[in-house]
Amino acid sequence: MMLAALDSMDWPGLARVATVLALGGGYNTSLVMIGVAVLGFASGIVGTFAVLRKRAMMSDTLSHATLPGIGLAFLAAVALGVEGRSLPVLLAGAGLAGIAGVGAVHVMSRHTRLPEDAAMGAVLSVFFGLGFVLLSYIQTLGTGAEGGIAKFIYGQTAAMSEADAIVIAIVASLVVASVVLLFKEFRLLCFDPDFATAQGWPVGRIDLALMGLVVIVTVIGLQAVGLILVIAMIVIPAAAARFWTEKLARMTIVAGLFGAGSGYVGAALSALMPRFPAGGVIVLVAGAVFLFSLVFAPRRGVLSGFVRHALLSLDIETQHVLRRAYEAGEAARAPGSVAEAVRAVEIDSLSITRSWSPPRRAVVLLSLAARGFVSRRGGEVRLTSDGLDEARRVTRNHRLWEAFLISHADLTPSHVHRSADLVEHVLDPDLVSRLEDELRRGGKLPLTNEPMASAHPC
Amino acid sequence: MILPDHPAAPRTPIASRPEHSAQSPMSVHSLTVAYGSKPVLWDVEYETPASSLVAIVGPNGAGKSTLLKAVLGLIPVAAGGAVFWGKPLADVRRRVGYVPQRGSVDWDFPVSALEVVTMGRYGMLGWLRPVTRRHVEAARAALDQVGMADFADRQISQLSGGQQQRVFLARALAQEADLYFMDEPFAGVDAATEAAIVDVLRTLRTAGRTVVVVHHDLSTVEDYFDHVMLLNGRIIAAGPIAETFNARNLQRTYGGRLTLLDAVSQALSDVAGQK
Numbered sequence: 001m002m003l004a005a006l007d008s009m010d011w012p013g014l015a016r017v018a019t020v021l022a023l024g025g026g027y028n029t030s031l032v033m034i035g036v037a038v039l040g041f042a043s044g045i046v047g048t049f050a051v052l053r054k055r056a057m058m059s060d061t062l063s064h065a066t067l068p069g070i071g072l073a074f075l076a077a078v079a080l081g082v083e084g085r086s087l088p089v090l091l092a093g094a095g096l097a098g099i100a101g102v103g104a105v106h107v108m109s110r111h112t113r114l115p116e117d118a119a120m121g122a123v124l125s126v127f128f129g130l131g132f133v134l135l136s137y138i139q140t141l142g143t144g145a146e147g148g149i150a151k152f153i154y155g156q157t158a159a160m161s162e163a164d165a166i167v168i169a170i171v172a173s174l175v176v177a178s179v180v181l182l183f184k185e186f187r188l189l190c191f192d193p194d195f196a197t198a199q200g201w202p203v204g205r206i207d208l209a210l211m212g213l214v215v216i217v218t219v220i221g222l223q224a225v226g227l228i229l230v231i232a233m234i235v236i237p238a239a240a241a242r243f244w245t246e247k248l249a250r251m252t253i254v255a256g257l258f259g260a261g262s263g264y265v266g267a268a269l270s271a272l273m274p275r276f277p278a279g280g281v282i283v284l285v286a287g288a289v290f291l292f293s294l295v296f297a298p299r300r301g302v303l304s305g306f307v308r309h310a311l312l313s314l315d316i317e318t319q320h321v322l323r324r325a326y327e328a329g330e331a332a333r334a335p336g337s338v339a340e341a342v343r344a345v346e347i348d349s350l351s352i353t354r355s356w357s358p359p360r361r362a363v364v365l366l367s368l369a370a371r372g373f374v375s376r377r378g379g380e381v382r383l384t385s386d387g388l389d390e391a392r393r394v395t396r397n398h399r400l401w402e403a404f405l406i407s408h409a410d411l412t413p414s415h416v417h418r419s420a421d422l423v424e425h426v427l428d429p430d431l432v433s434r435l436e437d438e439l440r441r442g443g444k445l446p447l448t449n450e451p452m453a454s455a456h457p458c
Numbered sequence: 459m460i461l462p463d464h465p466a467a468p469r470t471p472i473a474s475r476p477e478h479s480a481q482s483p484m485s486v487h488s489l490t491v492a493y494g495s496k497p498v499l500w501d502v503e504y505e506t507p508a509s510s511l512v513a514i515v516g517p518n519g520a521g522k523s524t525l526l527k528a529v530l531g532l533i534p535v536a537a538g539g540a541v542f543w544g545k546p547l548a549d550v551r552r553r554v555g556y557v558p559q560r561g562s563v564d565w566d567f568p569v570s571a572l573e574v575v576t577m578g579r580y581g582m583l584g585w586l587r588p589v590t591r592r593h594v595e596a597a598r599a600a601l602d603q604v605g606m607a608d609f610a611d612r613q614i615s616q617l618s619g620g621q622q623q624r625v626f627l628a629r630a631l632a633q634e635a636d637l638y639f640m641d642e643p644f645a646g647v648d649a650a651t652e653a654a655i656v657d658v659l660r661t662l663r664t665a666g667r668t669v670v671v672v673h674h675d676l677s678t679v680e681d682y683f684d685h686v687m688l689l690n691g692r693i694i695a696a697g698p699i700a701e702t703f704n705a706r707n708l709q710r711t712y713g714g715r716l717t718l719l720d721a722v723s724q725a726l727s728d729v730a731g732q733k
Contacts, residue, residue: 052567181586188577192563198530199581199633200551246613248568 012272020268029271032157035165036224036263036282042172043217043230044237044259045179048252050214051238052190057117058211060231061105061124062098063218067131067227069097070152074138087164087223090152094227095219101127102211155226155279157267168220175213179252186210187248224267226279232286233259240290243297262286317364322373322391323398324352325383326446343388347374347381392446399444403435481543482506483637483668484529488538491521491528497536498524500692506637507685509666511659513673516689517712522672523559525689526639530556542637552581555635557626559642565615571625572610575601578632600632601625603661605654620651627658638662638669645674656682679703 012020023030050059073093074085082089101123108119135149151159160168179186188196189206197203214234221230241255266282273281295302328350329342347353347368353361365381368374373387383391439445482505489502499521506512514522527533529540531547542550555578578600579593601607604624609617614625623643630638643655659682662669673679679686679699686703688694688711695707 184580184583184587184589185585187569187573188580191567191569191574192558192577194527194532194558194562195556195577195629196580197532198551198554198556198558198639200548201580242568246568247570248573251568 017268017272020272021265025268025271028162029268031162031165032160032224032271033264033267035160035168036157036267037260038169038172038263039217039221039224040233040237040259040261040263040282040286041256042175042259043221043233044241044255044257045176045252046210046213046217047234047236047238047259048241048248048255049179049186049190049210050234051242052248053207053210055211055214056231056235057120058102058105059214059218059234061120061127062102062211062214063222063227063230064124064131065101065127066094066098066218066222067153068127068134069093069095069100069131070149070222071131071134071138072097074149075134078141085149090149091219091222094152094222095215097127098215098218102215151226152222153226153228154277155222155224155229155282157224157270157278158274160223164223168224171216171220175216176256178209178213182206182209183249183252224263224278225282226277229279229283232283233263236283236286236290237262240286240293243293243300246299258286258289262289314364314367317360318368318371318373319394319398320352321347321350321364321368322383322387322394324350325387326391326395339388342391343383343385345382347383396439396446399439399446400432400435403438404431407435407438481508483508484540484542484670485544486525486529486538486540489525489528489535489540490537491524491533492536498691499528502538502689502693504687504693504696506668506670508668509663510668510684511663511682512668512670512685512687513679513683514670514687514689515673515676515679515711516694520690520711522689523641526556526641526670526672530554530639552633553636555630555633555638557630557638557640557643560619560623560626560645565617565622567614570611570613571606571617571621571628572597572601574614574625575628575632578629581633596634597628597632600628603631604628604658605650618648620647623647624651624654627655631658636667638667640669640671642672642674644671644678676708 019025020029020033023033025033047059050056070090070093073090076093077083077086077089104123105116105119108114108123109116112119114122138149185201185206188199188201189203189210193203193207196206217234218227218230221233225233237258238251238255240258241251244254245251262285263282266285267278269285270276270278270281293301296304298304325345325347326342328345330338332341332345347365353364356364365374368387369376369381371386371390372384373390374381375384436445484504484506486502486504489499490497491499502525514525516522524533528535529547540547542554547554572594575597576589576594579589579596583589583593598607598610601610604627606621606624606628609621609625614622617625627640627643630640644652647655659669659671663684671683673683680703683699685697686699687696688702688707690711690713694711695702
């Protein structure tokens with residue numbers, strides 16, 4: 001049934017989509033797309049700082065709190081005999097109510113023991129509820145304006161006039177210019193407000209400037225995206241951008257571009273499918289960008305994290321195998337040298353490999369074989385001479401770390417990955433040679449054929 | 459060396475408070491701080507000696523960090539306050555540097571070590587002015603001074619705890635202040651960082667600066683500092699180490715916390731034995 005409903009809809013063809021995206025969808029559509037793109041750019045840039053200042057929920061409270069302002073502005077305008085649907089009047093009301101909502105949260109969390117999130121929840125819902133009551137009341141007046149007001153809830157780009165688009169573009173440009181000018185101040189505020197205060201910066205006023213920009217972006221975004229979803233344009237591009245870079249300036253620009261792209265494509269799609277609310281369509285485009293970033297971003301993404309973790313785990317497992325093989329050879333006390341005994345050890349017979357599931361065992365052995373550390377001879381897996389060297393190195397490193405931890409636990413450098421970091425790279429040479437002496441006295445220092453100095457690359 | 463010549467002490471003391479020397483980097487008078495209705499600091503009177511390293515020592519919850527935050531204007535005070543070289547803080551902000559606790563910021567913030575240190579220069583720049591090359595170079599020199607020059611471009615989450623602490627220290631150095639407040643700079647750092655911080659403290663003292671450090675390790679107080687303030691809600695004792703840092707005052711500061719006290723007296727007798 002659902003599918004039938006989807007089928008009966010009038011889906012635009014690919015050619016039509018391409019035409020609209022290339023600004024060939026008519027003057028008004030193109031204008032709206034550019035207007036929303038500029039809006040998206042500004043909200044992405046402001047959103048970067050709102051997100052880093054941990055003001056995402058505050059911004060959401062702000063946007064929901066605009067609704068009663070729109071209703072009240074309409075009623076006030078009608079009472080004063082002004083055209084109630086006039087955009088500047090409604091947006092002014094929206095802005096004032098948003099500021100009142102944020103102010104209410106601020107007062108509550110500052111002067112009571114109420115946690116800030118509870119204050120935001122209370123303000124958001126009470127203001128929004130009041131807004132709905134006002135809208136219902138306005139409907140009973142029968143002025144025929146309720147449709148004009150409802151568009152602020154879900155967003156309706158089609159209702160955007162040329163003049164509106166130009167105003168949005170101008171205001172958004174001013175917002176971007178403000179962020180560029182205040183970049184240094186915002187960075188300081190978001191990273192370390194206490195330090196900023198100690199240095200004499202009026203942190204409260206910088207915070208106010210940032211919230212003010214959020215208010216402006218919210219208000220000019222109401223018409224395009226709607227007040228329920230305008231928060232998405234502030235938070236999502238910034239959150240997505242964070243996945244791609246560790247630099248604030250770059251993150252700001254990337255967030256702006258993500259916002260602009262989402263706005264541009266979203267406005268085009270919403271023009272092609274006027275039956276869907278513009279806000280939803282634009283936010284879904286932004287959401288797709290976010291999802292892609294979350295999964296595929298090279299360093300911070302989920303996929304790269306998963307791969308990194310898998311490789312690390314494989315690395316540790318292979319080192320374990322090599323060390324266990326070395327230890328088994330040492331323990332065998334076969335006639336001849338330790339080296340021969342180690343090379344005689346059957347990797348498959350080690351308890352560590354037997355405890356693994358067959359796929360895991362296959363992967364680890366494959367990885368060892370790929371690096372030339374083991375080879376299969378006569379149906380049994382044994383270390384190669386490279387494997388023997390590596391096993392010696394791994395065992396020596398492991399034992400040095402162990403000796404170090406026993407005697408110098410208080411000095412442990414943080415961030416040391418003990419199996420991967422060679423002792424020599426982290427500890428100073430004197431200490432390493434002392435530790436070696438300790439091991440040698442206990443007969444636990446794996447002997448290597450080459451002199452120790454060559455293991456020291458620096 | 460990035461520290462400039464020590465500027466002359468301001469000449470105008472506050473006429474209404476003749477008891478507070480204009481020479482003293484910081485004079486605290488009748489400072490009382492309360493969280494809600496619970497007082498944390500009572501009636502603190504203190505005069506910081508010039509060109510010295512001062513340790514603030516006391517048990518958990520003694521109000522050590524609170525004292526720093528209160529004199530720096532980061533938290534509201536119930537009564538009293540502090541003057542710096544005889545002037546209100548607002549007049550001398552740039553001459554006062556602050557190293558907050560490492561845990562006070564989000565280290566996953568998208569910023570490099572050098573950019574954090576450059577923040578120390580923001581006060582000199584003023585509103586809307588972008589960071590210039592001269593200031594970046596000064597920040598680089600400060601990083602070098604704490605042995606972190608090689609990590610300038612690292613994102614700060616990729617630094618170890620000790621390295622992060624040194625970045626904070628470098629940021630304060632870049633500010634080129636005359637009086638520094640450091641909140642637990644030695645907490646949880648590695649030996650190399652501890653040595654680097656001590657080195658910086660001594661360099662600052664030699665250059666005539668004053669550093670007030672919240673410190674938790676009683677065994678190093680005598681090695682690192684000249685003066686000590688023993689704090690537990692109020693000042694128990696304050697003065698030169700030799701006169702003030704003794705078992706009796708520590709007992710009064712730490713009260714009945716016997717295990718700790720035992721450790722302290724042990725440490726003290728060890729030191730006495732060495733001398």
